[in-house]
Amino acid sequence: MNRKLILLNLSIVLLFVLGTTVLAQDATEEAAAEAGAAWTCPDGFQGQELSFYNWATYVAEDTIPNFEAACGVTVLVTNFGSNEEMLDTLRAENKGYDVIVPSDYTVSIMRAEGLLEPLDKTNIPNIANVSPGLLDRAFDPGNEYSIPYQWGTVGVGYDVNAVAEVLGEGVELTSWEQIFNYPERRVAWLDDGRILIGTALVYLGFDPNTENMDELQQAVDFLIEAGQKNVVALAPDNGQELLATDQVDVVIEYNGDIFQVADACAADAAACGTEYAYTIPQEGGNVWIDNMAIPVGAPNKALAEVFINYILDPQVGADISNYTLYASPNQASIDGGLIDPAYLESTAIYPDAEAMTSLFNLVGFTENFEVEQAYNDAWTDIKIALGQ
Amino acid sequence: MADQALGSRSAGGQAIEFDQGKIRRDMLIRRIGKIGLLINPIFAYFFLWAPIIVLVVFSFNAGRNVFVWQGFSVQWYTNIFNNTIQAGTEAANFNTQQILNAVGNTIVVGIAATIISTALGTLVALGLVRGRFPGKKALDAILYLPVVIPEIAQGVSLLVFFGILFDYAESVSGSRVSYGLGTIVIGHVVFCMSYVAIVVRARLADMNPRLEEAARDLGANEWQTFWRVTFPLILPGVVAGALLAFTISLDDFVVTFFVQGVGTSTLPILVYSMLKRRVPPEINAISTLMLLVSTILVGVSLAMQGRNAAKRT
């Protein structure tokens, strides 16, 4: 090859590379600009109230204030710690909640029991932003009653230094066995019967949604035996706090909650004095989709739909995911480059296809409420036994 | 006679027999008693006050850490009023508006519950002390029960009761009422009333009934007797009862927890939900302010009682 040709080739390659980069940059900026166009509130809601019944630490700092400012409304936020808590509250009485955030299997239960209002999707055009893979799932075919909010996993959060001290330097937490047999009495479990029992069932090789009472009993016995050895507390969606205040070394929790304290700790490492990590043991953990829905008896359904539409805005959705550190169902936020790329690349937040195969979904026992009651009773029995 | 404590009286009296061994042993017991009587209060006061002092001191801590001292600052106090919470931390759980709402709710509930329970409690105390009617004994007994029945039992029973009541109301009228400030006030009145009645009753029992008789003998009717004689005499008791009711209402967590509605959190409810999360340093400042308010309230009520005592003698 002569030098001219080489030069030519090089320049073509260079041009190509430059060009695509510039083009790509344009595209990103365009998308960002498009998405960045601040969400506008439809008129006519000034002075109204919206009651949002949500998990704790599950919105960005300015999500609610911005909505209040945009619509001229007041939003009352109440928190719950588990699907069961929210479900039981609403079964007893809708005290005035307009928007709730049930997980997948709870949506199917609430749907079956007639606790949800059908959504008028003409008021929620932003549903187009949601990743198609997360729509039309079995728990709500056609998304008649619910639209995804965030999704994530339940795994193990741990204090890296403390675990190294107990299990030995360089030992990685890869199996549930290490969690259930952790030698120090410094473990906390999520106070969520379905998830913990489901995890134990999977660990024992059963279906996490089994209706076989023998298998359920085996899981209960297993959890009691394991828990009596090392569990100090059952944490209703606040296990990350037990970790951060050094009450436990290991906690079974939602991934985002762990990342929240891990990031806070990394930001001020000197004051924190340790580091926190999250892992999903190889046997698998629960993967869930939390959804926005409107409960029957909601005082302000119209504003609730406006609010759901607002949350699905690419920028608003991205802000939430960037703050809560859960996976975003909002394809427009992801495509628009609004989500921090570091988070998008993290397999702990967005598990890869291989990891996905080991994760399990929970299914609501909509046919047979005795099964649900049996799981409830089983969880109560476990709680009592852990106290002994 | 208070000065003749066990430990301070000189030994023996006119003991007849002097057994050296016994005396020595008795003196030893006395010394142990004396030391115990000194150590125990030191320990007890330390136990009662140390957590509160830690709390107050750390409300002025410059760092976010609520355990390690990092210098003096009033930033948590200014944060409460300015709502400038540092970004990227636990602030999502905490904003000024939320606190102001909770304070507002607490005060509204406290005032409403105090007014109703003071009126009902005073009236029932009058009825029970001066009156004679069938069922008086039963009422007397039931009146004291809210003070002793565990709060959680009261809370859940009211929760269930209101649930049934609302269902019924909906089936009759078609519109739905729900839990809120009203249900909280109703729940608070139940036990506040009992405390008011107990205090007012004690005052009434101290009062000489002849004063009322005298008023009637001088031609005053029941109404005049009550407003001109009875009421002024029991007023200190009524005020003390009202203050007690107000503080108990401000402090109540359990009953409120069960009968609260959406957006009607009182301050104790808000503090509880914060304790369940990461504790923001502002909570130390809020607690210190709450301590200040209760101290002032106690001071006022003690002053009132002091005046009462002075009047009585």
Add this chain to the structure above:
Amino acid sequence: MTSSVQPVTKPTREKSRGIFTALPAAIWLAIFFVLPLLIVFIMSFMSTGRGGRAVMPLTIENYVDVFDRFISVVQRSLWIGLLTTLVCLLVGYPLAFFISTRKSAGMRNLSLFLIILPFWTNFLVRTYALQTILGNDGTINGFLQSIGLISEPIAFLNTPEAVIIGLVYGFLPFMVLPIYASVERFDFRYVEAAHDLGANDLWAFIRIVFPMTLPGVIAGFILVFIPAIGTFVTSDLLGGTRGLMIGNLIQQQFRNNQPLGSALSIVLMGMVMIALLIYIRYGDQENS
């Protein structure tokens, strides 16, 4: 009990005098106190339906459950309640004695005030303060570590002991005040008499002082035991898995199994009533 010695009130004009002033409170109590408790009582004999709601038929299954599945929690609640009361007594009695034997009235009032003031602070705030002190990176562990007494923090939180400490902290004034009232009223010439008869301080205390201040002790016992046994906040915030008490179960069961929650409440109230009966039988002699 000789409270009937009071002079019989003169017959009045009306047969049911005072009923109208007592009526509003009576109605309020009937509707918002007695009726709800009755509903809970009835519900405790009902079966569990969908969503934990109470349905027919009637059953005693819930009580069987309480005394079978939940017996360990009931026992723990009793145990924690009794231990709390005992610790309060051991700390509170000498304290009440100390206060009532201060020579100047000012000193007495001050020491009393210092007992009462923390108790006027919000209960949750006090529990939180205790949390910061007992925590692994809390004041006590920090202090013990800094003086080199321990290398690893001691886990105070999430234990039944933490619950007892929390309850003692919360209810100590309830023990001190009635005992103080009893000691205050006690005539110390009895002790002099005992000394004259050759008794030493210990003996005089056991035979004279303690029995004569017993009504105050029993009143304190009731005032501490009742709220302690029914607590759910303290055990929730300080207890962890091993501090689970009957109050926590009631709170949880009322969400997903109301009849069972009702039965637990009735059993809790039963325990309180037994304590009250003991009080009425042995403690109420002060008034005579």
